Amino acid sequence: MIWTDKRQRRGRRGSTATYFAVMLPALGMFSALGIEIAYLGVVQQQLQGVSDAAAHGASLVMDGSLEGLDLARAEAKLVTDGSVVNFVEFELQDEDVIFGFYDTETLTFVESDDPDLINSVKVPLTEEDVGLGFGMAFFNKVFPVSSCAAVMQGPGNANTGDLGGNGLKNGHFDYDTSIAAAQCPGSDTCEGTFNHSHEFDDNNDVTYTDVFSDLEGHFPIDGCVDLTGKKPKAGACGGDFTRNIPDGTPFKIIVANADLSPGAWITINGEEFDVDFYDDLAFGSLPTYVLGGVGANSLTSLTVNFDVNAIANCELIPTQTGDVRKNTPGINGEWRSGALTVQYVDVNATTTSFLSSGDHDVVINEDNGLFYEATYFWHWDGPAYTASDATAWQELYDDLDCHSARFIDHVPGGTTCAG
Amino acid sequence: MRRLVAARRGNSAIEFALIAPVLFMFTFAIIDFSWYFLAWRAVITSAQVGARAGARTPMVDGPAAAAVSQATTTLNNSYLIGTPSARYYGSIVNNTQVRIEVEVDFTPLVGFVQAPEVLYAQQQMRVELQQ
Numbered sequence: 001m002i003w004t005d006k007r008q009r010r011g012r013r014g015s016t017a018t019y020f021a022v023m024l025p026a027l028g029m030f031s032a033l034g035i036e037i038a039y040l041g042v043v044q045q046q047l048q049g050v051s052d053a054a055a056h057g058a059s060l061v062m063d064g065s066l067e068g069l070d071l072a073r074a075e076a077k078l079v080t081d082g083s084v085v086n087f088v089e090f091e092l093q094d095e096d097v098i099f100g101f102y103d104t105e106t107l108t109f110v111e112s113d114d115p116d117l118i119n120s121v122k123v124p125l126t127e128e129d130v131g132l133g134f135g136m137a138f139f140n141k142v143f144p145v146s147s148c149a150a151v152m153q154g155p156g157n158a159n160t161g162d163l164g165g166n167g168l169k170n171g172h173f174d175y176d177t178s179i180a181a182a183q184c185p186g187s188d189t190c191e192g193t194f195n196h197s198h199e200f201d202d203n204n205d206v207t208y209t210d211v212f213s214d215l216e217g218h219f220p221i222d223g224c225v226d227l228t229g230k231k232p233k234a235g236a237c238g239g240d241f242t243r244n245i246p247d248g249t250p251f252k253i254i255v256a257n258a259d260l261s262p263g264a265w266i267t268i269n270g271e272e273f274d275v276d277f278y279d280d281l282a283f284g285s286l287p288t289y290v291l292g293g294v295g296a297n298s299l300t301s302l303t304v305n306f307d308v309n310a311i312a313n314c315e316l317i318p319t320q321t322g323d324v325r326k327n328t329p330g331i332n333g334e335w336r337s338g339a340l341t342v343q344y345v346d347v348n349a350t351t352t353s354f355l356s357s358g359d360h361d362v363v364i365n366e367d368n369g370l371f372y373e374a375t376y377f378w379h380w381d382g383p384a385y386t387a388s389d390a391t392a393w394q395e396l397y398d399d400l401d402c403h404s405a406r407f408i409d410h411v412p413g414g415t416t417c418a419g
Numbered sequence: 420m421r422r423l424v425a426a427r428r429g430n431s432a433i434e435f436a437l438i439a440p441v442l443f444m445f446t447f448a449i450i451d452f453s454w455y456f457l458a459w460r461a462v463i464t465s466a467q468v469g470a471r472a473g474a475r476t477p478m479v480d481g482p483a484a485a486a487v488s489q490a491t492t493t494l495n496n497s498y499l500i501g502t503p504s505a506r507y508y509g510s511i512v513n514n515t516q517v518r519i520e521v522e523v524d525f526t527p528l529v530g531f532v533q534a535p536e537v538l539y540a541q542q543q544m545r546v547e548l549q550q
C-alpha cells in the first residue's frame with residue numbers, strides 16, 4: 001500500500017507544470033476575451049457620446065417646420081463631425097436621426113415625419129455604424145455594441161394634449177381676464193367677473209393675445225363667472241376691456257411678474273417692449289393712453305406675444321388656474337400666483353407692492369383704480385406656484401430640465417429607443 | 420546521483436519557478452490592461468460630462484470654461500491629472516457649439532504592457548442658451 005502511494009506520488013512529478021501548460025491556451029483566450037470586452041465597452045461609450053451629441057444638437061434646432069428637420073439633421077452631423085469611434089472618424093448618416101412624438105403620459109416614442117407633431121428626436125447606433133474588426137465582431141455577438149439617445153425639446157408637459165402642435169410648443173397657456181380683480185385672496189367668492197380661456201394658444205393656433213381681437217369675439221371663452229358665481233349670459237364675458245375703460249378716459253398699462261415669464265413681450269401701437277423692461281418702469285413714467293380718438297396716446301393695438309418656445313425654454317411660468325383666479329400668493333408672495341399680469345389702470349390709481357414681490361407694483365382692485373386685468377400662465381399638470389406647493393413645484397420644474405433639451409432615454413432597447 | 424534523481428524535495432518550488440514568470444506575466448498584463456481601460460473610460464467620461472456642462476451653460480457665462488472645469492473635476496475624481504481644453508465651433512443657424520478635448524499622460528501601473536503615452540477623448544455639443 002505504501003509502495004503504491006510512492007509510485008503514484010512519483011508519477012505526479014511535473015503534473016502542475018503539465019496542467020498549467022494545458023490550461024495556458026485557455027487562460028490566454030479568456031484574457032483576450034476580457035480585453036476585447038473591455039475595449040468594446042470603450043467603443044460603446046464613444047458611440048453613446050455620438051448619440052448624445054447628435055440627438056441633443058438636433059433637438060435644439062428643429063422648429064416645427066420641414067426645413068427645421070433638415071437643419072436638425074445637419075446640426076446632428078455637424079456636432080458629431082470629428083468624433084472618433086474605434087479609432088475611426090465617425091460619420092453620422094441621415095437615417096440615424098429619427099424624429100417623432102414623445103408622449104410624456106405613456107412614455108412612448110412614435111416616429112413621425114409631421115413637423116407639427118414632432119417634439120423629440122432619437123439617434124440609435126449599432127455596431128454596423130462602427131465597423132468592428134473580425135475578432136471584435138465575433139465577441140460583439142455576445143456583447144453587442146449599440147447606443148441610443150432620445151431627447152425631447154424643452155421641458156415637455158404631461159398635461160398638454162398639445163398633439164395638434166398649435167400655439168406654443170410643449171404645452172399651452174391659459175388666458176384669464178378679470179374686471180374686478182381678486183379682492184379677497186384665497187376666496188372663491190371674491191373672483192369678480194372672470195373670464196377663463198383654457199389652452200388659448202392651442203384652441204386658436206396663436207402665440208399671442210390681442211385685446212382688440214378679443215372684442216370681436218374671435219376667441220372662445222370657456223369659463224366665465226360673475227361675482228355671484230352665476231354664469232353670465234352669452235356675450236357678457238367678452239368685451240370687458242373697453243366696457244370698463246370708457247372712451248377718452250386716460251389709463252396706464254402695468255405689467256407684473258415679468259421676471260417669471262421672460263419669454264413674452266408686449267406690443268403697444270406697433271412698438272415692442274420686453275415684459276421685463278415694461279415691468280421695471282416706474283408708475284409715474286408709464287405712458288398714458290386713451291381708447292378712441294386719434295393722437296399719440298390713442299391706444300389702437302395691443303398684443304401680448306410669446307416666443308413659440310417660451311414653455312420649452314421655461315420662460316413662461318407654470319401654475320394652476322384656481323390659484324391664479326383666487327389670487328393665491330406665489331412662492332415669494334407674487335400677485336396671482338406669479339402669472340404674467342397685464343393691468344389697465346386709472347392714471348391716478350393707487351398702486352401697492354403687496355404680493356408683487358419686487359416686480360412692478362400692482363393695483364389690487366377697482367377701488368384703487370383697476371379697470372381690467374389679464375393673466376397668462378402655462379397651465380401644466382404639476383403643482384401650483386404657491387407657498388404650500390413650493391417644494392413640489394420647484395422639484396418638478398427643476399426636474400424638467402428647463403431651457404434645455406431633455407434626455408429621455410439613454411438605453412439601447414429602452415422604452416423610447418426601442419419604439 | 421541516483422539519490423538526487425529520486426529526491427522529491429523542492430519539486431514544487433521548481434515547478435513554481437517555471438510557472439511563475441508566466442503567471443506574473445498574466446497578472447501584470449491584467450493589472451495594466453485594467454488600469455488602461457479604466458483610465459481611458461474615465462477620460463471619455465470627463466469629456467462627455469464636460470461637454471454636457473458646457474452645453475448647459477449660457478453663452479454669457481462661458482460654456483468653454485464651464486466644460487473645462489467640469490471635465491477637470493471628473494478627471495480628478497478618477498485620480499487622473501489631465502489638461503482639458505475647450506473651443507467654440509460654429510453651428511447651424513449661426514449658433515455655437517462647444518468642443519472639449521481631454522488629454523491625459525498615461526502611466527501604466529506595472530509597465531508590462533506597452534500602452535499609449537497619452538489618452539485622448541473629445542466631445543462636442545451644441546450650447547443650449549445662445550444668449
